[in-house]
Amino acid sequence: MTKQIKLAAHFPGVNNTTVWSDPASGSQIDFASFEHLARTAERGKFDFIFLAEGLRLREHAGKILDSDVVGRPNTTTVLAALSAVTTHLGLAGTLSSTFNEPYEVARQVASIDHLSGGRAAWNVVTSPDAWTGKNFRRGGFLKREDRYARAEEFLATVRELWDSWAPGTLVGDKENGVFAQPGSFVHSGPQFDIRGEFTLPRTPQGQPIVIQAGDSDEGREFAAKAADVIFSRHGSLEDGQAFFHDVKRRLATYGREYGELLIMPAATFVLGDTEADAQEHAREIRLQQVRPETAIQFLEQVWSRDLSDYDADGPLPEIDPDPDAEPLTWGRVRHEKDQLALAAKWRSVAEEKKLSIRELVIEVTARQQFVGTARTVAEEINSYVQSDAADGFVLVPHLTPTGLDAFVDTVIPHLQELGVFRAGYSGPTLRENLFTTR
Amino acid sequence: MVSAQLHLGVAIDAAGHHPAAWRVSAAEPAALFTAGHYLTQAKLAEAASLDFVTLDDTLALQPGGVDVVRGRLDALLTLSAIAPVTSGIGLVPTVTTTHTEPFHVSTSVATLDYASRGRAGVLAVPSRSDAEAAHFGRRPAPAEEDAEAENAEVVDVIARLWDSWEDGAIIRDAATGRFIDRDRLHYVDFEGRYFSVKGPSITPRPPQGHPVTVVYDGPHAADVVLTRATDLDGVRAAVARFPSTKVLATVAITLAETAQAAWDRQRALDALIPFEPEGLSFVGAPAQLAAELPKWAAETGVAGFHIRPAVLPDDLELFAGEVVPALRAAGAFRDGYAGTTLREHLGLGAVANQYQGVRA
Numbered sequence: 001m002t003k004q005i006k007l008a009a010h011f012p013g014v015n016n017t018t019v020w021s022d023p024a025s026g027s028q029i030d031f032a033s034f035e036h037l038a039r040t041a042e043r044g045k046f047d048f049i050f051l052a053e054g055l056r057l058r059e060h061a062g063k064i065l066d067s068d069v070v071g072r073p074n075t076t077t078v079l080a081a082l083s084a085v086t087t088h089l090g091l092a093g094t095l096s097s098t099f100n101e102p103y104e105v106a107r108q109v110a111s112i113d114h115l116s117g118g119r120a121a122w123n124v125v126t127s128p129d130a131w132t133g134k135n136f137r138r139g140g141f142l143k144r145e146d147r148y149a150r151a152e153e154f155l156a157t158v159r160e161l162w163d164s165w166a167p168g169t170l171v172g173d174k175e176n177g178v179f180a181q182p183g184s185f186v187h188s189g190p191q192f193d194i195r196g197e198f199t200l201p202r203t204p205q206g207q208p209i210v211i212q213a214g215d216s217d218e219g220r221e222f223a224a225k226a227a228d229v230i231f232s233r234h235g236s237l238e239d240g241q242a243f244f245h246d247v248k249r250r251l252a253t254y255g256r257e258y259g260e261l262l263i264m265p266a267a268t269f270v271l272g273d274t275e276a277d278a279q280e281h282a283r284e285i286r287l288q289q290v291r292p293e294t295a296i297q298f299l300e301q302v303w304s305r306d307l308s309d310y311d312a313d314g315p316l317p318e319i320d321p322d323p324d325a326e327p328l329t330w331g332r333v334r335h336e337k338d339q340l341a342l343a344a345k346w347r348s349v350a351e352e353k354k355l356s357i358r359e360l361v362i363e364v365t366a367r368q369q370f371v372g373t374a375r376t377v378a379e380e381i382n383s384y385v386q387s388d389a390a391d392g393f394v395l396v397p398h399l400t401p402t403g404l405d406a407f408v409d410t411v412i413p414h415l416q417e418l419g420v421f422r423a424g425y426s427g428p429t430l431r432e433n434l435f436t437t438r
Numbered sequence: 439m440v441s442a443q444l445h446l447g448v449a450i451d452a453a454g455h456h457p458a459a460w461r462v463s464a465a466e467p468a469a470l471f472t473a474g475h476y477l478t479q480a481k482l483a484e485a486a487s488l489d490f491v492t493l494d495d496t497l498a499l500q501p502g503g504v505d506v507v508r509g510r511l512d513a514l515l516t517l518s519a520i521a522p523v524t525s526g527i528g529l530v531p532t533v534t535t536t537h538t539e540p541f542h543v544s545t546s547v548a549t550l551d552y553a554s555r556g557r558a559g560v561l562a563v564p565s566r567s568d569a570e571a572a573h574f575g576r577r578p579a580p581a582e583e584d585a586e587a588e589n590a591e592v593v594d595v596i597a598r599l600w601d602s603w604e605d606g607a608i609i610r611d612a613a614t615g616r617f618i619d620r621d622r623l624h625y626v627d628f629e630g631r632y633f634s635v636k637g638p639s640i641t642p643r644p645p646q647g648h649p650v651t652v653v654y655d656g657p658h659a660a661d662v663v664l665t666r667a668t669d670l671d672g673v674r675a676a677v678a679r680f681p682s683t684k685v686l687a688t689v690a691i692t693l694a695e696t697a698q699a700a701w702d703r704q705r706a707l708d709a710l711i712p713f714e715p716e717g718l719s720f721v722g723a724p725a726q727l728a729a730e731l732p733k734w735a736a737e738t739g740v741a742g743f744h745i746r747p748a749v750l751p752d753d754l755e756l757f758a759g760e761v762v763p764a765l766r767a768a769g770a771f772r773d774g775y776a777g778t779t780l781r782e783h784l785g786l787g788a789v790a791n792q793y794q795g796v797r798a
Contacts, residue, residue: 020617021610025610029552029641029642030552031521031522031555035522054640055640057638057640063620064618064620064623066616066619067615067616068617070608070617070618070623071603071608071618071640071641072640073548073549073641074545074546074549074641076515076546077518077550077553078518078553080515080516080518081522083519084519084520084522085522085523099541099542100539100542101537101574101576103574104538107497108512108515111511111512111516114471114472114511115472115473115511115515115516115519116519117472134634135541135637137634138539165509170467171467171504172466172467172468174461177504177505177710178505179467179504179505179506179508180467180508180509182499192575193575194572194575195572195573196499196569196572197498197499199497199498199499199509199510200471200509200510200511201471201509292615294615
């Protein structure tokens with residue numbers, strides 16, 4: 001059976017993927033930017049808009065990183081405001097299970113679900129480090145090995161709160177003076193021992209959509225058990241298929257159907273009038289994303305050494321990474337654990353292809369899997385989904401806030417023509433749009 | 439003599455301030471959990487160019503039996519959901535400070551300021567109930583003195599975080615490859631009695647610089663103090679305690695075309711659920727209230743009033759439609775918004791950045 005593609009729009013974030021030096025680049029803070037991207041995504045019948053989270057400004061070599069986009073607004077506040085200017089688009093936000101408590105997260109997400117008529121989604125993440133904890137009264141109290149234990153119990157507790165008012169308990173009988181019969185909750189576990197009453201009736205979705213982004217074995221298991229959507233980073237066809245099958249096969253353990261968990265990797269795209277145009281445009285964007293100072297910082301992140309004397313257009317350093325040093329970069333997700341092995345791999349790639357530092361960084365961080373004309377990009381996205389490398393994608397534009405405009409205007413019509421993407425929303429709630437096909 | 443210009447805020451909680459309001463209000467009970475209900479009230483307040491609306495909040499269910507409104511939306515998120523579709527009215531949610539993170543409080547209020555283009559405030563209130571403590575399970579309910587002192591620390595640190603980015607810190611200098619001038623960002627390094635925060639904020643300084651901080655009459659000041667004193671002597675005493683702050687007095691109102699009709703409404707509500715409001719109260723005709731408010735202000739020195747309509751939208755419609763025009767005719771209230779920000783509405787002026795020019 002032909003699968004229907006799911007699509008989300010990622011608000012461009014603080015990675016170097018976001019090009020700020022382009023004259024068309026707008027504010028990453030002003031509400032107008034969020035409104036523009038959300039309205040564009042809704043015009044394109046996207047499933048949801050996705051906001052990442054930052055809880056401390058990134059630092060490099062002891063100073064606030066100034067070379068990438070810096071700063072963002074509060075996630076839930078933006079989502080609530082977006083509910084006023086959209087009608088069908090899902091509103092997904094990343095909220096830490098470390099620097100929040102279940103009661104407040106349950107309440108914020110439930111409030112957004114009520115305010116938006118059933119369009120809220122929560123991306124559950126863990127943030128274990130004490131460095132981020134310095135902005136919070138509780139500090140970095142969480143041990144790394146406890147991160148999923150806390151996240152799992154956190155989510156279970158939030159779900160109990162969402163369920164604590166049974167359907168129909170908001171009675172609203174004016175005549176007889178019965179407003180509501182709220183339920184109560186008791187949660188007693190190793191992470192949380194809380195009890196009382198939730199402040200909101202059951203929301204339009206009942207259970208708002210839960211997204212999970214972790215990639216470790218525990219993360220995959222957690223998602224298979226409890227999430228509706230996985231936001232993954234396996235962009236290539238083979239990696240995507242391997243990840244897809246690994247996660248989907250875990251669902252049966254929890255009595256869940258194949259289609260109950262959607263896999264949506266992050267993806268970037270570059271469009272052109274011809275293939276050659278698109279390739280040329282993609283190359284220009286890569287050069288903007290990886291400027292000489294970005295390339296050196298990227299290397300320093302792996303080397304844990306000051307490499308500022310090296311020329312980004314010259315060869316890689318002969319010196320090895322210092323695996324015992326404190327990281328030079330704080331606040332960025334680090335996917336590679338073995339620095340020495342990674343450096344060795346990069347050296348061999350650089351020697352083989354005769355690459356400078358900057359060229360190597362462009363090579364190893366390339367994430368534009370969809371480059372081409374509107375038609376070929378639509379066809380490629382569709383072939384990824386039909387061959388089970390994904391259920392859809394979280395598209396990450398490189399420009400704020402207009403980076404999705406051309407995709408919506410030119411690629412979406414092709415996807416609709418292929419019969420693999422909706423021409424209209426199935427219903428008012430995000431759950432209906434993600435899981436029902438009209 | 440030209441009367442002093444009053445400042446007027448209005449509470450838009452639930453179906454009105456009276457606990458029986460939901461029984462008689464045109465608003466459906468389910469509507470209290472939608473943005474539309476609050477937007478309707480805010481638009482009424484905005485059409486009358488009132489200074490701001492408030493929306494109350496706690497991290498527990500309101501006390502009471504099945505016959506009162508129980509349950510409510512997060513106040514800051516609700517006002518955020520009406521921010522893009524209003525243009526003049528100030529938006530002042532209650533935000534609790536005992537079990538929440540000051541860092542999140544600061545960025546969420548800053549973001550409300552961005553979403554409303556400079557109309558945000560925050561009514562900072564501690565959580566003193568055992569119910570709230572049990573919902574978090576991290577600490578017992580604090581004693582009053584500690585709760586108030588911690589509330590004051592939160593009000594202090596959220597403003598430090600707002601200031602932790604100087605205006606103009608985002609330079610987007612392609613020539614040097616710098617998105618920000620990091621010398622214009624500041625670690626707040628706050629070490630208080632109750633918590634510490636490193637900073638800087640993740641959110642740049644909001645449009646107003648400092649969104650308006652509001653507290654109830656207590657041991658500590660903010661930009662605005664709301665007093666719930668029940669008589670004019672009490673209001674006068676509150677004004678005396680905060681000589682350099684805008685003090686607004688709470689007034690519960692029940693209005694109708696005649697005093698007799700207003701009292702009939704009041705008695706009907708009280709027959710459903712007997713109720714003594716906090717603060718000053720007024721039951722009568724709009725023209726009488728319009729005559730009283732400037733007198734009360736002159737006698738006590740308050741900068742204005744925080745109006746709590748008994749039933750929404752009824753009492754707000756009468757207040758906006760009849761009391762405000764009468765106040766205008768008497769020269770006691772503005773004809774429209776002169777500025778665009780809540781600080782401008784309240785005549786608070788711009789605030790200098792406490793870190794401006796400080797170099798690490």
